[in-house]
Amino acid sequence: MFPIWYVTGLDEVPARRRLGREFFQSEAPEVAQHLLCKLLVIGSCEGRIVEVEAYTRDDPASHSFRGRTDRNAVMFGPAGHLYVYFTYGMHHCANVSTAAEGDGQAVLLRAVVPLSGVDLMVQRRGREQHLADGPGKLCQAFAIDRSLNGIDLCAPSDRLPVIGIFDDGTAPSRIAQASPRVGIRVGTERLWRWSVAL
DNA sequence: ATTGGGATCGTCT
Protein backbone atom coordinates (compact mmCIF):
# COMPACT_ATOMS: atom_id res chain seq x y z
CA MET A 1 0.00 0.00 0.00
CA PHE A 2 1.12 3.56 -0.67
CA PRO A 3 2.19 5.58 2.36
CA ILE A 4 -0.26 8.27 3.40
CA TRP A 5 2.04 11.16 2.51
CA TYR A 6 2.19 9.84 -1.03
CA VAL A 7 -1.55 9.42 -1.40
CA THR A 8 -2.34 12.86 -0.01
CA GLY A 9 0.39 14.49 -2.04
CA LEU A 10 1.56 16.33 1.06
CA ASP A 11 5.14 15.52 0.21
CA GLU A 12 4.98 15.81 -3.57
CA VAL A 13 7.22 18.84 -3.33
CA PRO A 14 9.76 17.85 -0.72
CA ALA A 15 11.41 20.56 1.32
CA ARG A 16 14.33 21.91 -0.57
CA ARG A 17 17.15 23.60 1.24
CA ARG A 18 20.12 25.42 -0.26
CA LEU A 19 23.42 23.95 0.90
CA GLY A 20 25.17 26.38 3.21
CA ARG A 21 28.83 27.32 3.39
CA GLU A 22 29.50 24.76 6.14
CA PHE A 23 28.63 21.93 3.76
CA PHE A 24 31.55 22.84 1.52
CA GLN A 25 34.12 23.61 4.21
CA SER A 26 35.28 20.01 4.62
CA GLU A 27 38.03 18.32 2.61
CA ALA A 28 37.19 17.83 -1.06
CA PRO A 29 36.96 14.01 -0.97
CA GLU A 30 34.39 14.20 1.82
CA VAL A 31 32.37 16.98 0.21
CA ALA A 32 32.43 15.10 -3.09
CA GLN A 33 30.71 12.04 -1.64
CA HIS A 34 28.16 14.17 0.20
CA LEU A 35 27.31 15.97 -3.05
CA LEU A 36 25.92 12.80 -4.63
CA CYS A 37 22.14 13.08 -5.08
CA LYS A 38 22.09 16.81 -4.33
CA LEU A 39 20.33 19.08 -6.83
CA LEU A 40 22.21 21.40 -9.15
CA VAL A 41 19.89 24.28 -10.00
CA ILE A 42 20.63 27.02 -12.51
CA GLY A 43 17.65 29.02 -13.70
CA SER A 44 14.97 26.62 -14.89
CA CYS A 45 17.42 23.75 -15.26
CA GLU A 46 17.75 21.19 -12.49
CA GLY A 47 19.68 17.96 -12.26
CA ARG A 48 20.62 15.40 -9.64
CA ILE A 49 24.37 15.08 -9.16
CA VAL A 50 25.44 11.50 -9.83
CA GLU A 51 29.19 11.68 -10.50
CA VAL A 52 31.94 13.78 -8.92
CA GLU A 53 35.71 13.94 -8.50
CA ALA A 54 37.84 15.50 -5.75
CA TYR A 55 40.98 17.58 -6.25
CA THR A 56 43.29 18.86 -3.53
CA ARG A 57 46.36 21.04 -3.25
CA ASP A 58 48.90 18.23 -2.75
CA ASP A 59 47.45 16.33 -5.67
CA PRO A 60 49.52 16.36 -8.88
CA ALA A 61 46.36 16.05 -10.98
CA SER A 62 44.89 19.22 -9.51
CA HIS A 63 44.98 22.64 -11.13
CA SER A 64 45.99 23.98 -7.70
CA PHE A 65 49.03 21.71 -7.40
CA ARG A 66 51.48 24.28 -8.81
CA GLY A 67 50.04 27.14 -6.83
CA ARG A 68 47.57 29.91 -7.37
CA THR A 69 47.17 31.46 -10.83
CA ASP A 70 44.55 33.71 -12.40
CA ARG A 71 42.75 30.67 -13.74
CA ASN A 72 42.55 28.60 -10.55
CA ALA A 73 42.13 31.50 -8.10
CA VAL A 74 38.61 30.40 -7.14
CA MET A 75 39.96 27.08 -5.85
CA PHE A 76 41.98 29.09 -3.32
CA GLY A 77 39.05 31.26 -2.32
CA PRO A 78 36.28 30.57 0.19
CA ALA A 79 34.29 27.34 -0.06
CA GLY A 80 31.05 27.06 -1.98
CA HIS A 81 32.01 29.08 -5.03
CA LEU A 82 31.81 27.89 -8.63
CA TYR A 83 35.17 27.32 -10.36
CA VAL A 84 34.68 27.18 -14.12
CA TYR A 85 37.55 26.52 -16.49
CA PHE A 86 37.77 26.15 -20.24
CA THR A 87 39.63 23.20 -21.73
CA TYR A 88 40.44 21.42 -24.99
CA GLY A 89 39.61 24.66 -26.79
CA MET A 90 35.90 23.91 -26.61
CA HIS A 91 34.64 22.62 -23.27
CA HIS A 92 33.86 24.14 -19.91
CA CYS A 93 34.08 22.21 -16.65
CA ALA A 94 32.32 23.14 -13.41
CA ASN A 95 33.73 22.69 -9.92
CA VAL A 96 32.82 23.83 -6.43
CA SER A 97 35.53 25.17 -4.14
CA THR A 98 35.83 23.36 -0.81
CA ALA A 99 37.73 23.39 2.50
CA ALA A 100 39.28 26.50 4.02
CA GLU A 101 40.21 29.63 2.14
CA GLY A 102 43.73 29.21 0.79
CA ASP A 103 43.55 25.41 0.66
CA GLY A 104 43.12 25.13 -3.10
CA GLN A 105 40.56 22.33 -3.16
CA ALA A 106 37.55 21.67 -5.36
CA VAL A 107 35.04 19.05 -6.47
CA LEU A 108 34.48 18.56 -10.19
CA LEU A 109 30.84 18.02 -11.15
CA ARG A 110 31.02 15.29 -13.77
CA ALA A 111 27.42 14.24 -14.35
CA VAL A 112 23.82 14.95 -13.38
CA VAL A 113 20.51 13.33 -14.22
CA PRO A 114 18.33 16.04 -15.80
CA LEU A 115 15.12 16.69 -13.85
CA SER A 116 13.77 20.04 -15.04
CA GLY A 117 14.39 22.33 -17.99
CA VAL A 118 15.03 19.31 -20.19
CA ASP A 119 13.72 21.05 -23.31
CA LEU A 120 16.24 23.83 -22.83
CA MET A 121 19.02 21.30 -22.31
CA VAL A 122 18.04 19.49 -25.50
CA GLN A 123 18.12 22.79 -27.36
CA ARG A 124 21.54 23.72 -25.97
CA ARG A 125 23.00 20.26 -26.55
CA GLY A 126 21.51 19.74 -29.98
CA ARG A 127 20.45 16.18 -29.15
CA GLU A 128 18.03 14.34 -26.90
CA GLN A 129 20.33 11.84 -25.23
CA HIS A 130 23.49 12.31 -23.18
CA LEU A 131 22.43 15.74 -22.02
CA ALA A 132 24.64 16.03 -18.94
CA ASP A 133 26.52 12.75 -18.49
CA GLY A 134 29.98 14.28 -18.65
CA PRO A 135 31.63 17.46 -17.35
CA GLY A 136 31.62 19.26 -20.70
CA LYS A 137 28.11 18.11 -21.56
CA LEU A 138 26.83 19.17 -18.14
CA CYS A 139 28.18 22.68 -18.67
CA GLN A 140 26.68 22.95 -22.12
CA ALA A 141 23.28 21.75 -20.88
CA PHE A 142 23.28 24.23 -17.98
CA ALA A 143 24.93 27.04 -19.99
CA ILE A 144 27.85 27.21 -17.58
CA ASP A 145 30.77 29.25 -18.89
CA ARG A 146 33.52 31.50 -17.55
CA SER A 147 30.98 34.26 -16.93
CA LEU A 148 29.83 32.22 -13.92
CA ASN A 149 33.34 31.66 -12.59
CA GLY A 150 33.57 32.62 -8.93
CA ILE A 151 29.85 32.91 -8.32
CA ASP A 152 28.75 32.08 -4.77
CA LEU A 153 26.52 28.99 -4.68
CA CYS A 154 25.59 29.51 -1.04
CA ALA A 155 23.72 32.78 -1.45
CA PRO A 156 20.98 34.04 -3.76
CA SER A 157 22.46 35.53 -6.93
CA ASP A 158 21.92 39.07 -8.10
CA ARG A 159 22.62 37.92 -11.67
CA LEU A 160 20.42 34.84 -12.06
CA PRO A 161 16.95 33.86 -10.80
CA VAL A 162 18.49 30.83 -9.13
CA ILE A 163 21.90 29.25 -8.93
CA GLY A 164 22.93 26.87 -6.22
CA ILE A 165 23.07 23.33 -4.94
CA PHE A 166 20.10 22.09 -2.93
CA ASP A 167 19.21 19.17 -0.67
CA ASP A 168 15.77 17.67 -1.21
CA GLY A 169 16.26 14.87 1.26
CA THR A 170 17.39 12.33 -1.32
CA ALA A 171 20.43 10.23 -0.49
CA PRO A 172 22.23 7.69 -2.65
CA SER A 173 20.83 4.21 -2.12
CA ARG A 174 24.32 3.05 -2.87
CA ILE A 175 27.60 4.70 -3.86
CA ALA A 176 29.59 2.85 -6.48
CA GLN A 177 33.10 1.81 -5.53
CA ALA A 178 35.49 4.75 -5.76
CA SER A 179 37.38 4.73 -9.04
CA PRO A 180 40.28 6.56 -10.70
CA ARG A 181 39.61 10.05 -11.95
CA VAL A 182 39.13 10.48 -15.66
CA GLY A 183 41.49 12.07 -18.14
CA ILE A 184 44.49 12.58 -15.87
CA ARG A 185 48.03 11.23 -16.26
CA VAL A 186 49.24 11.72 -12.68
CA GLY A 187 47.66 11.13 -9.32
CA THR A 188 45.88 8.12 -10.79
CA GLU A 189 46.45 6.15 -7.57
CA ARG A 190 43.93 8.31 -5.72
CA LEU A 191 40.49 6.80 -6.13
CA TRP A 192 38.66 10.09 -5.85
CA ARG A 193 35.85 9.63 -8.32
CA TRP A 194 32.47 8.73 -6.91
CA SER A 195 29.15 7.99 -8.56
CA VAL A 196 25.68 6.88 -7.59
CA ALA A 197 25.27 3.17 -8.23
CA LEU A 198 22.37 2.19 -10.47
C1' DA B 1 30.61 -2.50 -27.60
C1' DT B 2 35.05 -0.54 -28.08
C1' DT B 3 38.64 2.18 -30.13
C1' DG B 4 41.01 6.09 -32.38
C1' DG B 5 41.55 10.56 -34.24
C1' DG B 6 40.35 15.43 -34.92
C1' DA B 7 38.66 19.79 -33.33
C1' DT B 8 40.32 24.07 -30.99
C1' DC B 9 42.29 27.80 -27.76
C1' DG B 10 43.46 29.48 -23.01
C1' DT B 11 47.01 28.76 -19.91
C1' DC B 12 51.46 27.97 -18.38
C1' DT B 13 56.48 26.41 -19.58
Add this chain to the structure above:
DNA sequence: GACGATCCCAATA
Protein backbone atom coordinates in the same frame (compact mmCIF):
# COMPACT_ATOMS: atom_id res chain seq x y z
C1' DG C 1 55.03 26.13 -28.34
C1' DA C 2 52.83 22.17 -26.05
C1' DC C 3 49.08 20.25 -23.91
C1' DG C 4 44.93 19.49 -21.56
C1' DA C 5 40.04 17.29 -15.12
C1' DT C 6 36.54 16.44 -23.27
C1' DC C 7 33.27 15.26 -26.81
C1' DC C 8 31.75 13.37 -31.05
C1' DC C 9 31.85 10.68 -35.07
C1' DA C 10 33.54 7.06 -37.85
C1' DA C 11 35.43 2.61 -38.29
C1' DT C 12 36.05 -1.88 -36.57
C1' DA C 13 34.71 -6.38 -34.07
